[in-house]
Amino acid sequence: MTQSVDDLKERVESISEIFTTLLDDWANLKVHTRTQLTTGINKAFGQAASFEHEYLTVKAAEEKGRLVITQVHADVTTGAADNLFAKSIEAKSLTAPAKGDANLLIKKAIKQVAGLTGSMPRTNDVRIIDLKIDGTNPWPAPGGAYGQPRPNISLEKIQTLAEEELWKLIGGTAPVKGGSDLINWLDGETHTNPVLQGSSHKIVYAGDYFQTTNANTSRVLIKDSLGNFAHLRCLTIKIRYNEAYITYREHNVGKEVHLDEMVFQIYKKMSAMKPEIEIAKIKYRVPSKTNVTKRVLFE
Known part of the structure; x- marks a missing residue:
C-alpha cells in the first residue's frame, strides 16, 4: 500500500523541523556535523527543485493541450x-x-x-x-x-x-x-x-x-x-x-x-x-x- 498524501505532507513537515532544529543549534555543532548538515540540506533542495522543474514542464505542455x-x-x-x-x-x-x-x-x-x-x-x-x-x-x-x-x-x-x-x-x-x-x-x-x-x-x-x-x-x-x-x-x-x-x-x-x-x-x-x-x-x-x-x- 502506497503512502497517503497526508503521510507525505507530515514527512515534509518533519524534515523541515529536523533541519530547523539543527540549524538553530549551529554554533554548538562540530565541524563534520555542519558539513553533513549542509550537504543534506543542499541535496534535499536540489531534489525538490528537480521535481518542480519536471512538474512545471509537464503542466506547461498539458495547458497547451498536448499529449x-x-x-x-x-x-x-x-x-x-x-x-x-x-x-x-x-x-x-x-x-x-x-x-x-x-x-x-x-x-x-x-x-x-x-x-x-x-x-x-x-x-x-x-x-x-x-x-x-x-x-x-x-x-x-x-x-x-x-x-x-x-x-x-x-x-x-x-x-x-x-x-x-x-x-x-x-x-x-x-x-x-x-x-x-x-x-x-x-x-x-x-x-x-x-x-x-x-x-x-x-x-x-x-x-x-x-x-x-x-x-x-x-x-x-x-x-x-x-x-x-x-x-x-x-x-x-x-x-x-x-x-x-x-x-x-x-x-x-x-x-x-x-x-x-x-x-x-x-x-x-x-x-x-x-x-x-x-x-x-x-x-x-x-x-x-x-x-x-x-x-x-x-x-
Missing part, C-alpha cells in the same frame, strides 16, 4: 510522434554553485538524450536539454561558490562562452559520452521527406509560419516551395537562470541586462558538411514589463 508522456522516451515527451512540434526533454535543475556542477548535469543529459541510459527519444522528436540554474552559479563563466557573485562580463561574452562550452561537450575534438552519438544522429539528416513535394527546400523558423499556435517557438523545420513542412533533426539546449544573470551589452556598458534564458540549437544546415551550433533565442527581463524575447534569426 504528455513521462519517463519513457525522456523525462518529458510532448506531442504525438508524427507532430511537427514533438519533443523529448531532459529537464535538469541545478542548485550547486560552481560551473563544474552545471557541466556534470549537462553531461548526464547528453547521455540521456543520446539514448545511452535506457530511454530513447522517438524518431521525429527534437531532443532537448533544459537546464534551470538556481542561485548565482556563473555558468558558462568559470568558478562559482556559495555566496559568491557572478563575474561582471558582457552578454556577448556569456553567449560566446556558452556556445564554446556546449560545442566542446557535444561536438568538439574530445566530446563527452553521448556527444558523438548525437552528432552522428544529427549528421544523418538528409533534408528530404515524402511530404516535401515542392522543387526547392529550405530551413525556416517555425514561429514565422505558425503564429497562432507556436509564435514564440525557436523550432526549425524544412519547408518546400509548395508550403509543406517536415521535421528537421535538432538538438536544443536551454539554459534558464532562475535568478537573472546581471550583465550588459558591449555597446552600452552602463545599462544592465537581466539575462533570463539562452537557447542554443545544433542541426545540419542545407548543403552543410556537418551539424553546427547556433544561438536561437535570448530572453531577458525588463523591470515593470513582461519578459521581452529577442530572437536571433537564422540565415
Whole structure:
C-alpha cells in the first residue's frame, strides 16, 4: 500500500523541523556535523527543485493541450510522434554553485538524450536539454561558490562562452559520452521527406509560419516551395537562470541586462558538411514589463 498524501505532507513537515532544529543549534555543532548538515540540506533542495522543474514542464505542455508522456522516451515527451512540434526533454535543475556542477548535469543529459541510459527519444522528436540554474552559479563563466557573485562580463561574452562550452561537450575534438552519438544522429539528416513535394527546400523558423499556435517557438523545420513542412533533426539546449544573470551589452556598458534564458540549437544546415551550433533565442527581463524575447534569426 502506497503512502497517503497526508503521510507525505507530515514527512515534509518533519524534515523541515529536523533541519530547523539543527540549524538553530549551529554554533554548538562540530565541524563534520555542519558539513553533513549542509550537504543534506543542499541535496534535499536540489531534489525538490528537480521535481518542480519536471512538474512545471509537464503542466506547461498539458495547458497547451498536448499529449504528455513521462519517463519513457525522456523525462518529458510532448506531442504525438508524427507532430511537427514533438519533443523529448531532459529537464535538469541545478542548485550547486560552481560551473563544474552545471557541466556534470549537462553531461548526464547528453547521455540521456543520446539514448545511452535506457530511454530513447522517438524518431521525429527534437531532443532537448533544459537546464534551470538556481542561485548565482556563473555558468558558462568559470568558478562559482556559495555566496559568491557572478563575474561582471558582457552578454556577448556569456553567449560566446556558452556556445564554446556546449560545442566542446557535444561536438568538439574530445566530446563527452553521448556527444558523438548525437552528432552522428544529427549528421544523418538528409533534408528530404515524402511530404516535401515542392522543387526547392529550405530551413525556416517555425514561429514565422505558425503564429497562432507556436509564435514564440525557436523550432526549425524544412519547408518546400509548395508550403509543406517536415521535421528537421535538432538538438536544443536551454539554459534558464532562475535568478537573472546581471550583465550588459558591449555597446552600452552602463545599462544592465537581466539575462533570463539562452537557447542554443545544433542541426545540419542545407548543403552543410556537418551539424553546427547556433544561438536561437535570448530572453531577458525588463523591470515593470513582461519578459521581452529577442530572437536571433537564422540565415
